[in-house]
Amino acid sequence: MEQFPENEKQTIAIEKQQIIEQAHKLREKLLKAIEKGDVGATKQYVADVDRLIGDDSMDLLKRNPGNKLRSYKNFLLSHNTLYGYFAEKGGLSAVQAHYMTEKYAILIEHSDAISRLEQIHLDMLNYYSNPINRFQYNEKNSLVLKTENFIEMNFTEEIPIEQIARQLFVHPSHLMRTFKQEKGVTISHFRNRRRIKEAKQLLVYSRLPITGIAHMVGFTSSQYFSRVFKEEVGITPNQYRRKS
Template structure:
């Protein structure tokens, strides 16, 4: 969980106080300001309150772009962390109210039940028998399939590294090798399919890294899919994940890759993207990445085809649009949130890129 979303001691104290006076069979349905939902159950021994069990976080609705915008605005979170927040919330389970009630009932009964010591048991280990003739036959029959699979992986990684969605769609239409590989664990097809997805997640992460995706984005996407893979409960969902993983890495490279830039410009772009809400000047950025300001300015315009300030303003306008569409906070607050310290300047910059003022944009969004 991102540090900014972690519970404070005050929250735990409030939960503790509420459960101390509750009945033993009560459970608390708690939602914090970040929209994270929890089931909390008090633990008692011999009618004495000992503490509580907190289960979560989970969500009761799909975290779309508007959801993330509201979380950022409500909690004054840095707008540059939108991507990381989006990846975190997507990793959470979305459950219905009936399921959350059932979960609460289950935990209440577990906490009321006397403790019972458990004991682990293991099945007898069966050693595999190596049949050389059978192995040679299998290798000969599967040679073509194996060669196709590795060629498929190579082309797939190249397409992801380029952020080439057109080529990626073409490759996927030709056949997904991961869905055609025989079970590595025959007695557990779901575990076998999950293992292949873990491999796919790693391959896509490596490809995206080659494509110039920043480690911050790589880590959040990779971690989310690792969690999602383990939570998958059936083969149809696992099969769908094949395509979701591949496409999302490709889209991330397309949106955030700095591969085409020199090291200097790449460092500047990464710094801007990860600090959008802070004061950003050419001098400060140059000092942070240890280059001459004039040299950085010249290289940036040459490679990005716009000045650094134009790039910063364009990014800030795109972020401001997401909050203006919601219409829940003032235009002034949005201006400061995305890094502008002057409302009039924000209005001029916004009009330059959108051909309308922020107020007109809000009016159009409502209509």
Template sequence: MALTEISQLSANLARISGVSMRVCDSQLVTVSLSGDDAALPVFRTLPAQPTQVERAITAQGDFLAVGIFTAATLTGYLIAGPCESESGSLAQILVASLVGAQQIATIHDDHIKVPPLTVDLAATDSDDDAAIAERYVKQNRLMQLITQGDTEQLPAAITAAVSVRDIEIFFSRVPNRRLRSAKNILYVFNTMCRLAAERGNVSPVTLDRVSSHYAMTIEQLPSLKYYQRLTTEMATQYCEIVAARRDNHYSSKVNQALQFIYRHYQEDLSLANVATAAGAAPTYLSRLFKQETGETIFEFINRYRVQMARQYLRHRPESVTDVAFHVGFNNVTYFNRMFKRYAGMTPLTYLRGSEPAIRG
């Protein structure tokens, strides 16, 4: 294919993938650019075969280079990047677009060398070791609260265990791939929370459903700015499930309604769909819920949404509006009013006392 033909193809690929595409000649001189003009990384080698993809891993993200061949002669390169998410599927798309859908991409990149493990059991603990020990204590405390279903003490424990300083340490475990590191940590955290909730006597079926939901959510995480929000949501969700299981003084209908609210509070809830989930008539459930909890169903929903909003605001989201919609409110003015009712202050006042977010 001629470079002029590839230029139109690269423009289409950039529009579909959201990743910048650059067509270069055989000397890496840019012929056309679709997207941002990011500085090209230094590729150790360049592709010499149609299905070969060279991947350069940088702090900006991954860059992919694919050869452009005309009658078996290399005439240039199509370079995609930076790509913040997993780039393997994009590499396959590039090869399929240039060579054919039946061809399989072969990716070459730098491999991370893992040093041999050495453990000195006789060594004296240093200050760094003490910090590690403290982190373990905080994490164990958080897991203990989930097992107990202690929703009152959980927010402070989350703040202590998921500090920006501690998290930044782990983001270097996969060099230059902070988002991949974050996802790996979240997978581990999801498993820890699941095991903690299991010790709280939550059924394996329920835990499998929740764990699977968060596994898919983690893999789709678009950027680091959502890391703390998702960590908070997971810990709170598992803890709430244990609490609901513990609250056996409620009737089965009210318990079913509570569990439905915990799982779907971000959605547009109505008395009808809560009642359907609980297997009860709306008027009957409304009366029973008020009798057993002391609140109407919507008072409980609003209070719980504000409780979740406080968790998210603690970790500085993009805006109060962003949080309002995330926790299920579709009107920011109403959210502000409910927040002040249940938290005793406005969301902005509460936000001023929150800790800084992770850089992404």
């Protein structure tokens, strides 16, 4: 083991302290950017975060000796929770924040390469900082757009049409008719499409069983999920997983 003179040890310790302080200031700025929904500022900090991880100046990847993958997973798991919390503070619905943090935790744990974890980290930052994913009620928005926003924030929940209509201050019949006329599909069909989109990612990048994926994205039974999936995609969930 390489030995350093005492003065060099002190210099190294000071440099390490400065790096840690800079990293924590950077993280604070990043979390504020996520809370504000500032995609541009978030992207600006990504390169600095990647550099800190890449050169491992904080020994993040040495926390599990001989297992950089596990160390990186632990880093992302803790930051996933932070990102989700600050996104929720900035307007991301509690339901969506809960779902997305759980989803990313699963994708992180089931990854088998650092390159995949790097992509997940980018996806996390893009999602959590994007103001489009925040529910913002605006009277000027059309009824259909308000409905789409509501579904996006609650697609994992089986909320009756009547309750959606009450949330949007319209009659259920008017809501269903207007939505079908503009989108060409029913609200239930639109919601199921959103669920299938999530399920496809989980089928490819996780080892969750079909039943677990079905319930996670909002289906009440795996049989119903499989039927809807085949109607939308043309093949069963198992076939899609094997093909991918």
